Amino acid sequence: MTDRLLTAAQVAERLGTWETSGERFPRRLIAERRIAFVKVGHHVRIPASAVDAFIAERTVQPVTTRRRPLRKVA
Numbered sequence: 001m002t003d004r005l006l007t008a009a010q011v012a013e014r015l016g017t018w019e020t021s022g023e024r025f026p027r028r029l030i031a032e033r034r035i036a037f038v039k040v041g042h043h044v045r046i047p048a049s050a051v052d053a054f055i056a057e058r059t060v061q062p063v064t065t066r067r068r069p070l071r072k073v074a
Helices: 006-013 024-031 047-055
Strands: 037-042 041-046
Touching: 006 024, 006 041, 006 047, 024 041, 041 047
Parallel strands: none
Antiparallel strands: 037 041
């Protein structure tokens, strides 16, 4: 099965940047070669797996630390 190719607008919606910058952010990612893309004639398409990988690489996991009990003050 082939990977679904998305337009810059679809990628912006998927990343949640459509409301603020429209297609600008995905197009900047393409121009800076920070995300994989496919050229189909004059059109630029981004594989859905590349978007998923982009999100996964930049996902920050929460830090889980045990809190030490507070010391009593004299």
